[in-house]
Amino acid sequence: MPSRKFADGEVVRGRWPGSSLYYEVEILSHDSTSQLYTVKYKDGTELELKENDIKPLTSFRQRKSGSTSSSPSRRRGNRSRSRSRSPGRRPPKDARRSASASHQADIKEARREVEVKLTPLVLEKFNLLQESSYISTQYSLRPRREEIRLKEMDSKEEKFVTKELAVRTFEVTPIRAKDLEFGGVPGVLLIMFGLPVFLFLLLLMCKQKDPSLLNFPPPLPALYELWETRVFGVCLLWFLIQALFYLLPIGKVVEGTPLIDGRRLKYRLNGFYAFILTSAIIGTCLFQGVEFHYVYRHFLQFTLAATVFCVVLSVYLYMRSLKVPRKDLSPASSGNAVYDFFIGRELNPRIGTFDLKYFCELRPGLIGWVVINLVMLLAEMKIQSRAVPSLAMILVNSFQLLYVVDALWNEEAVLTTMDIIHDGFGFMLAFGDLVWVPFIYSFQAFYLVSHPNEVSWPMASLMIVLKLCGYVIFRGANSQKNAFRKNPSDPKLAHLKTIHTSTGKNLLVSGWWGFVRHPNYLGDLIMALAWSLPCGFNHILPYFYVVYFTMLLVHREARDEYQ
Numbered sequence: 001m002p003s004r005k006f007a008d009g010e011v012v013r014g015r016w017p018g019s020s021l022y023y024e025v026e027i028l029s030h031d032s033t034s035q036l037y038t039v040k041y042k043d044g045t046e047l048e049l050k051e052n053d054i055k056p057l058t059s060f061r062q063r064k065s066g067s068t069s070s071s072p073s074r075r076r077g078n079r080s081r082s083r084s085r086s087p088g089r090r091p092p093k094d095a096r097r098s099a100s101a102s103h104q105a106d107i108k109e110a111r112r113e114v115e116v117k118l119t120p121l122v123l124e125k126f127n128l129l130q131e132s133s134y135i136s137t138q139y140s141l142r143p144r145r146e147e148i149r150l151k152e153m154d155s156k157e158e159k160f161v162t163k164e165l166a167v168r169t170f171e172v173t174p175i176r177a178k179d180l181e182f183g184g185v186p187g188v189l190l191i192m193f194g195l196p197v198f199l200f201l202l203l204l205m206c207k208q209k210d211p212s213l214l215n216f217p218p219p220l221p222a223l224y225e226l227w228e229t230r231v232f233g234v235c236l237l238w239f240l241i242q243a244l245f246y247l248l249p250i251g252k253v254v255e256g257t258p259l260i261d262g263r264r265l266k267y268r269l270n271g272f273y274a275f276i277l278t279s280a281i282i283g284t285c286l287f288q289g290v291e292f293h294y295v296y297r298h299f300l301q302f303t304l305a306a307t308v309f310c311v312v313l314s315v316y317l318y319m320r321s322l323k324v325p326r327k328d329l330s331p332a333s334s335g336n337a338v339y340d341f342f343i344g345r346e347l348n349p350r351i352g353t354f355d356l357k358y359f360c361e362l363r364p365g366l367i368g369w370v371v372i373n374l375v376m377l378l379a380e381m382k383i384q385s386r387a388v389p390s391l392a393m394i395l396v397n398s399f400q401l402l403y404v405v406d407a408l409w410n411e412e413a414v415l416t417t418m419d420i421i422h423d424g425f426g427f428m429l430a431f432g433d434l435v436w437v438p439f440i441y442s443f444q445a446f447y448l449v450s451h452p453n454e455v456s457w458p459m460a461s462l463m464i465v466l467k468l469c470g471y472v473i474f475r476g477a478n479s480q481k482n483a484f485r486k487n488p489s490d491p492k493l494a495h496l497k498t499i500h501t502s503t504g505k506n507l508l509v510s511g512w513w514g515f516v517r518h519p520n521y522l523g524d525l526i527m528a529l530a531w532s533l534p535c536g537f538n539h540i541l542p543y544f545y546v547v548y549f550t551m552l553l554v555h556r557e558a559r560d561e562y563q
C-alpha cells in the first residue's frame with residue numbers, strides 16, 4: 001500500500017486549486033486508491049487535494065498580515081464559489097456501484113491527469129447550512145452593476161476562479177443506473193426502434209384522405225419498396241455539399257465553452273453563408289427545370305435513406321469513440337454500450353477540424369427542412385393545380401424559414417446549448433438532426449399538400465402577430481442568455497439581477513429570465529403553435545409538432561434543472 005506523508009488531524013497548508021495561494025487546512029482523511037487527501041479549510045470548506053498541493057506548516061515563513069487565517073472564500077466576502085459541489089456527487093465509498101461506475105471512474109481518472117485537482121467535497125450538513133444562509137443573502141438580488149464593481153476589485157483572483165469554475169462545471173458525476181435519462185437502457189431501445197417506425201406511420205397517416213387519429217394506421221410498406229439507391233445517393237450528395245460549404249474558409253472563427261481540461265475548441269461560423277450558397281444552387285436548379293416533385297413522390301424513400309445514413313453514422317461514431325482518450329468522452333455517457341450508442345459516447349467527434357456534431361446540428365437537417373418545405377409548396381401547386389401557393393402554405397413556409405434563418409444567423413448561440421456542451425454525438429442527435437428535423441418539422445407543409453385549408457387575411461394577420469410575439473420572446477431571451485454566458489460582466493447587462501447556484505454559476509432572474517423560468521422555451525412554443533394554425537382545425541395531426549415539442553421542452557427543462 002503506498003505510504004502517505006500527512007496524518008489525519010495534522011494541520012498543514014493546502015494549495016487553493018487554480019492558484020498559487022496556500023491556506024491553513026486540517027487533514028481529515030486520505031484515500032489510498034486515489035491518493036487524495038480530504039482537507040478542511042478554516043471556513044469549513046472541504047476539498048480533495050493531491051499530496052503535491054499540501055505543504056507542512058514549517059515550510060512557510062509566517063507573514064505579518066494577510067491571509068494566514070482567512071479562507072479563500074472568506075477573503076472574497078463570502079461570495080465564495082468554493083462551497084459549490086457537483087449535485088448528485090456521491091462520496092467515494094459509495095457502496096452502490098453500477099456497471100457504469102468503472103467507466104465513470106475512468107473519466108474521473110482522466111480528469112485527474114489533466115487538471116489541477118479540484119474536487120469540492122462539502123459535507124451535506126455543512127452545505128445545507130451554508131446554502132440556506134447563502135440563499136438568504138443572495139435573494140436580496142443586488143443589481144449586477146455592484147457585482148461588477150466587486151469583481152473588478154478582485155479581478156486577479158477572479159481569473160483563477162473563473163477558470164476553475166469552468167473546469168468544475170463539466171465535472172463528470174458518476175451515473176448510476178437509476179440516473180440514466182430517457183428511461184435508461186429499455187427507454188433508449190424503445191426510442192431507437194420505435195421512433196423510426198412511428199415516423200413512417202405518421203407520414204403514412206398524413207397521406208391518407210382522412211388523416212383522423214381514429215382511423216386504423218395504414219400498414220408499413222415492405223422495406224424493398226422503400227429502398228431506392230438513387231435516393232440514398234441524393235441524400236449523400238446533399239450531405240457532402242453541405243460539408244463542403246462548412247469547410248469554406250469564410251466566416252469568423254470563435255471558441256466554444258471550456259472543456260473539462262480547460263481547452264476551448266474552435267468553430268467556424270459560416271452557416272448563414274452555407275444557406276445563401278444552397279439557395280443559389282436551388283434557385284439555379286429551379287430555373288433549369290429540375291423536377292423537385294421527385295422528392296415529394298419519394299418522400300418515404302428519402303426518410304428511409306436518411307434513417308439508414310444516420311444509423312451508419314451512429315455506428316461509426318460509436319466505434320471511433322472506443323479509441324478516443326477518456327477526457328474526450330461526454331459527461332452524459334454511462335459505460336453502458338446501448339445507452340452510450342444512443343446518447344453519444346464522444347463529446348466532440350472531429351475529423352481534423354471538421355466537427356461532426358456541430359455540423360449536423362445546424363446544416364444538413366435544418367437547411368434540408370427549408371428545402372423540403374419548398375418542395376411541398378411546389379407539390380401543392382402541382383397537385384391542387386394552383387397558379388400560386390395557398391396562403392396557409394405561404395405562412396407555414398415563411399414562419400419556418402424565419403426560424404431557420406434566425407438559427408443560422410445566430411449560429412454562435414448553438415455553442416451554449418445542452419446538445420453541444422453536455423450530450424455526446426450518438427444516435428439521438430444524429431437521428432434528431434438528420435431525420436427528425438427535416439422530415440417531421442416539415443410536417444405542416446406536407447399535410448397541406450393533400451389537405452388544403454383556406455385561411456382568411458384577418459386570421460392570417462392574427463397568426464403573424466402570434467408568430468412575431470413568440471419570435472420576440474424566443475430571440476430576446478436567447479440573446480440575453482448568450483450574452484450573459486459569453487461575458488457575465490457585459491455592461492449592457494449590468495441592470496439585470498442574478499442569483500448564485502450550487503453549481504457555482506449565476507442565473508439571470510430579471511429581464512426575460514425574470515418573466516418565466518424558460519422564456520426561450522415559451523417563445524418557441526408560441527411559434528410552434530403559429531406554425532400549426534394555418535393547417536386549420538379539421539384534424540389534430542398537424543398539431544403533433546406542438547404536442548411533441550411541449551414534451552421535448554418539458555423534458556429538457558427537467559434535464560437542465562437537474563444539471
Ligand SMILES: NC(=O)c1ccc[n+]([C@@H]2O[C@H](COP(=O)([O-])OP(=O)(O)OC[C@H]3O[C@@H](n4cnc5c(N)ncnc54)[C@H](OP(=O)(O)O)[C@@H]3O)[C@@H](O)[C@H]2O)c1
Nearest residue numbers: 416417418419478481505507508509513520521524556560
Ligand atoms: N426547435 C426545436 O426542436 C428545439 C429543440 C430544443 C431546443 N430548442 C430551442 O433551442 C434553444 C436552446 O435550448 P436549450 O435546450 O439548450 O436550453 P437553454 O435554456 O437555452 O439552455 C440551457 C442552458 O441555459 C442556461 N440557463 C438556464 N437558465 C438560465 C438563466 N436563468 N440565466 C442564465 N442562463 C440560464 C444554463 O446554462 P449553464 O448550464 O451554463 O448554467 C443551461 O444549461 C431554446 O430556445 C429552445 O427553445 C429548439
Ligand SMILES: CC(C)CCC[C@@H](C)[C@H]1CC[C@H]2C3=C(CC[C@]12C)[C@@]1(C)CC[C@H](O)C(C)(C)[C@@H]1CC3
Nearest residue numbers: 191361362406407414417419428431432433436437
Ligand atoms: C429523441 C429525438 C427525436 C430527439 C431529437 C431532438 C432534436 C430534434 C432536437 C434536439 C436539440 C434541438 C435543437 C434544434 C433543432 C432540434 C433539435 C436538434 C435547433 C437547431 C433549432 C433551431 C434553434 O434556433 C436552435 C439552434 C437553438 C436549436 C438547437 C437545439
